[in-house]
Amino acid sequence: xxEVIMAKYGExxxxxxxxxxxxxxxxxxxxxxxxxxxxxxxxxxxxxxYIEPIGEFDLDPAVKxxxxxFGIGAVQRCAVYEKDMDVIKAKCPEYxxxxxxxxxxxxxxxxxSDKSFPLKTPDIQVELGDALxxxxxxxxxxxxxxxxxVFCEIRDxxxxxxxxxxxxxxxxxxxxxxxxxxxxxxxxxxxVAAYMMAKRGLIVDGIHFQSPPYTSERALMKVQTLCxxxxxxxxxxxxxxxxxxxxxxxxxxxxxxxxxxVIMRRLMMKIANRTAESYGYGAxxxxxxxxxxxxxxxxxIQCTDAAAKFPVFRPVIGMDKKEITDIAxxxxxxxxSVLPYEDCCTVFTPKHPKTRPVLSEIEKAESAFDFQPLIxxxxxxMTVYRYKVGE
Amino acid sequence: MIYLDNxxxxxxxxxxxxxxxxxxxxxxxxxxSLHKMGINSEKLINxxxxxxxxxxxxxxxxxxTSGATESNNLALFGIAEAYKxxxxxIISTAAEHPSVARALDRxxxxxxxxxxxAPKDAxxxxxxxIFNAITPDTILVSCMTVNxxxxxxxxxxxxxxxxxxxxxxxxxxxxxxxxxxxxLAAGDLISxxxxxxxxxxxxxxxxxARGVRFAPMIYGGGQQKNLRSGTEPIELIxxxxxxxxxxxxxxxHYDTLNKLLRDRLSALPNVKINSPRDRGISGILSFSxxxxxxxxxxxxxxxxxxxxxxxxxxxxxxxxxxPDAFGISAKDADSTIRVSFSHENTAEDIDxxxxxxxxxxxxxxx
Numbered sequence: 001x002x003e004v005i006m007a008k009y010g011e012x013x014x015x016x017x018x019x020x021x022x023x024x025x026x027x028x029x030x031x032x033x034x035x036x037x038x039x040x041x042x043x044x045x046x047x048x049x050y051i052e053p054i055g056e057f058d059l060d061p062a063v064k065x066x067x068x069x070f071g072i073g074a075v076q077r078c079a080v081y082e083k084d085m086d087v088i089k090a091k092c093p094e095y096x097x098x099x100x101x102x103x104x105x106x107x108x109x110x111x112x113s114d115k116s117f118p119l120k121t122p123d124i125q126v127e128l129g130d131a132l133x134x135x136x137x138x139x140x141x142x143x144x145x146x147x148x149x150v151f152c153e154i155r156d157x158x159x160x161x162x163x164x165x166x167x168x169x170x171x172x173x174x175x176x177x178x179x180x181x182x183x184x185x186x187x188x189x190x191x192v193a194a195y196m197m198a199k200r201g202l203i204v205d206g207i208h209f210q211s212p213p214y215t216s217e218r219a220l221m222k223v224q225t226l227c228x229x230x231x232x233x234x235x236x237x238x239x240x241x242x243x244x245x246x247x248x249x250x251x252x253x254x255x256x257x258x259x260x261x262v263i264m265r266r267l268m269m270k271i272a273n274r275t276a277e278s279y280g281y282g283a284x285x286x287x288x289x290x291x292x293x294x295x296x297x298x299x300x301i302q303c304t305d306a307a308a309k310f311p312v313f314r315p316v317i318g319m320d321k322k323e324i325t326d327i328a329x330x331x332x333x334x335x336x337s338v339l340p341y342e343d344c345c346t347v348f349t350p351k352h353p354k355t356r357p358v359l360s361e362i363e364k365a366e367s368a369f370d371f372q373p374l375i376x377x378x379x380x381x382m383t384v385y386r387y388k389v390g391e
Numbered sequence: 392m393i394y395l396d397n398x399x400x401x402x403x404x405x406x407x408x409x410x411x412x413x414x415x416x417x418x419x420x421x422x423x424s425l426h427k428m429g430i431n432s433e434k435l436i437n438x439x440x441x442x443x444x445x446x447x448x449x450x451x452x453x454x455x456t457s458g459a460t461e462s463n464n465l466a467l468f469g470i471a472e473a474y475k476x477x478x479x480x481i482i483s484t485a486a487e488h489p490s491v492a493r494a495l496d497r498x499x500x501x502x503x504x505x506x507x508x509a510p511k512d513a514x515x516x517x518x519x520x521i522f523n524a525i526t527p528d529t530i531l532v533s534c535m536t537v538n539x540x541x542x543x544x545x546x547x548x549x550x551x552x553x554x555x556x557x558x559x560x561x562x563x564x565x566x567x568x569x570x571x572x573x574x575l576a577a578g579d580l581i582s583x584x585x586x587x588x589x590x591x592x593x594x595x596x597x598x599x600a601r602g603v604r605f606a607p608m609i610y611g612g613g614q615q616k617n618l619r620s621g622t623e624p625i626e627l628i629x630x631x632x633x634x635x636x637x638x639x640x641x642x643x644h645y646d647t648l649n650k651l652l653r654d655r656l657s658a659l660p661n662v663k664i665n666s667p668r669d670r671g672i673s674g675i676l677s678f679s680x681x682x683x684x685x686x687x688x689x690x691x692x693x694x695x696x697x698x699x700x701x702x703x704x705x706x707x708x709x710x711x712x713x714p715d716a717f718g719i720s721a722k723d724a725d726s727t728i729r730v731s732f733s734h735e736n737t738a739e740d741i742d743x744x745x746x747x748x749x750x751x752x753x754x755x756x757x
Contacts, residue, residue: 214687214690217690
């Protein structure tokens with residue numbers, strides 16, 4: 001029996017003349033993701049990518065990987081038969097056996113894009129439904145809330161039968177919207193921000209600020225683990241690690257304590273600006289959520305943004321902790337994010353940070369010390385790590 | 392590299408490494424096998440038992456376990472189950488290692504009445520304090536020989552004698568991991584670990600006095616008199632025994648290092664020594680650097696390849712409740728550094744440590 005995986009387009013099905021650009025990127029992304037699993041043949045037809053294994057192997061890992069590729073709306077594993085109702089009825093009960101034996105209710109949903117097929121959609125549904133009821137007498141039909149929906153699609157190249165589809169990751173293919181630089185601390189929010197922006201087609205690379213000895217090697221290991229985990233959704237990731245200790249110490253020694261956090265965020269932005277300029281990033285991304293901590297009040301964000309030369313995307317800005325945490329669990333970064341290591345943001349946290357800083361005051365406080373030489377030095381001494389998808 | 396974290400673990404000594412590799416090459420047979428090779432393995436194990444028992448100064452049973460965590464769990468759960476008809480109360484301390492403390496939490500959930508006494512309430516006569524807490528309902532007393540975080544010593548031989556004289560039916564267990572090979576511990580049950588005395592990780596032992604019954608936790612092939620099933624890890628056992636034999640019998644080296652560090656630290660500003668002078672083990676010295684978070688100082692020392700610990704290495708960032716049991720404030724606990732020696736450390740190590748600490752205090756205390 002021939003089996004294929006159908007990856008159905010999400011949003012890109014709605015694209016107009018530029019659709020093929022998105023499709024090309026999507027196919028390229030899928031190929032990279034599936035390459036380690038075996039050889040496949042790829043065909044694009046009717047807003048669907050047909051992925052056919054060359055040779056025999058277990059398709060489950062492939063389905064699992066496809067579910068994390070942005071641009072795919074649904075993933076469906078199906079058997080392919082000739083377009084002959086008798087053949088379909090005779091063969092598909094065996095293919096659906098495991099699923100249907102474990103269920104008590106089902107329905108058949110048919111689709112006929114090949115209008116030359118002699119039966120009309122409702123007829124296909126009735127005929128196949130009858131055949132399955134004969135094969136599995138314990139089943140009942142429930143058209144409203146079935147436990148299993150059997151899909152039968154009559155398409156150009158054959159009849160495809162499957163026992164349900166899995167929701168894809170949605171969004172648009174990574175790489176179709178340019179690239180952005182994510183400020184990655186190691187907390188719960190920034191990996192979620194990376195996921196959200198990758199979903200909008202951005203290539204997301206990370207920039208991390210390290211402050212040894214205030215932060216430990218384990219804090220870096222944690223961020224590296226997060227990058228590895230993110231590759232499942234984001235594809236290849238580059239991580240820029242910036243030595244930040246001297247800047248933080250200069251900040252502590254020269255600026256008023258209540259402004260530490262905001263000025264630190266501004267200095268991070270300035271380093272991110274430089275990195276973005278040198279490596280061609282078009283935007284910065286942060287995991288800020290409004291009102292979460294003192295540096296994430298409206299005023300503080302205003303002050304931080306004033307230091308950024310690029311648009312700053314904050315995809316989790318309107319989400320509460322629970323919503324962010326739910327995504328973090330889904331993308332498997334939560335457990336890593338909550339490991340209790342100090343990161344640069346918690347070093348020198350003022351007891352009473354200003355929640356309503358005024359930009360002019362911040363700029364004045366910041367100008368008490370010339371940070372530029374230290375920023376230059378930090379940028380020069382940056383280390384770059386690379387994480388490849390699916391290895 | 393200056394390794395001053397020997398209470399966390401020690402470097403396996405050459406004797407242990409050699410014994411393990413010899414055993415792996417020559418005496419690898421399963422000790423339960425009936426053939427001659429099996430008998431040779433059994434002999435090696437019996438010989439190792441004698442070496443360890445001798446060092447403990449005890450006669451009785453010795454069971455090999457996967458480490459002190461298992462030994463402690465086996466002692467506590469095993470006794471609680473075997474003697475549950477006798478009574479329901481277990482007396483312990485608030486300063487125990489998590490492998491005792493968490494096991495006791497579990498026993499409490501199972502319905503036992505667990506009493507945890509804090510050394511700070513009777514620092515000078517803690518033994519009497521524990522002894523006086525014993526009730527007719529008490530089945531088990533468990534008290535560590537040396538506290539792993541600050542080095543506080545409980546005189547277990549004294550406590551054991553007191554208990555047995557008045558309450559011969561009460562079982563006394565001690566977690567002697569930190570004191571093993573340095574000071575004498577006593578009890579009906581004693582837990583020890585190989586990797587704290589230059590053996591390998593993954594092996595420990597539980598001593599049990601004759602006549603003490605306890606229920607096994609691991610069931611299987613019935614090895615070690617049915618009390619701890621599982622093929623004996625002969626390489627680890629050989630290394631354990633070799634390490635114990637090689638371990639110095641004289642504590643004067645630790646005493647010297649301890650005194651040296653104490654003297655140097657007391658000359659530093661804002662440093663407070665947490666380890667008790669009169670009843671602290673010389674191998675461990677805990678102190679707090681006022682205003683400097685321990686982890687920062689730890690990483691600062693690490694930059695010069697000086698390795699110490701913040702409180703207890705097991706907790707890795709988690710807050711321990713042990714400092715409070717000794718009356719150490721939360722603020723001091725947050726800035727605690729634990730230095731622990733081995734016989735490989737030198738006066739020069741102490742010198743480098745203190746110099747670096749001084750630099751750290753200058754840099755971080757503002």
